[in-house]
Amino acid sequence: MRAAMIEVTVSEARDNLADLLGKVQHGHEDVTIKKHGKAVAVMISVEAMEYYERLEDAELARLGDQAWAEYQANPAERISHEALWAEIEADLKPE
Structure with a gap:
């Protein structure tokens, strides 16, 4: 502690x-x-920093697993790579 x-x-x-x-x-x-x-x-300490990095890595892995499960469970919501980039570019354009 x-x-x-x-x-x-x-x-x-x-x-x-x-x-x-x-x-x-x-x-x-x-x-x-x-x-x-x-x-x-x-x-x-270095040990504390390494511990926090392991926690962060575990959380990112959990979020990745969750996102993958949602992606697999909802095939109707999938969009193509091109459509995704089009949405991103549209969001980035100034109004």
Whole structure:
């Protein structure tokens, strides 16, 4: 389980970068960096990033499987490649 997120300003992050990196890497803490009171960046460990990428990959695979199942279940709604591009081009034309 990850610890609570640390919040620092850009100046604090700059002044304490080595310490913050150590907390992220070894202390398993996340760091939110704020500028003018607004969160602008987050520092997370490589392990956390890899975990989030696996979650995203799994979600994309699930959505792809769902789209394929819908495509297979509704053959009457299929359109040709040319018709699809015509629709896209029509949507992109300025009015």
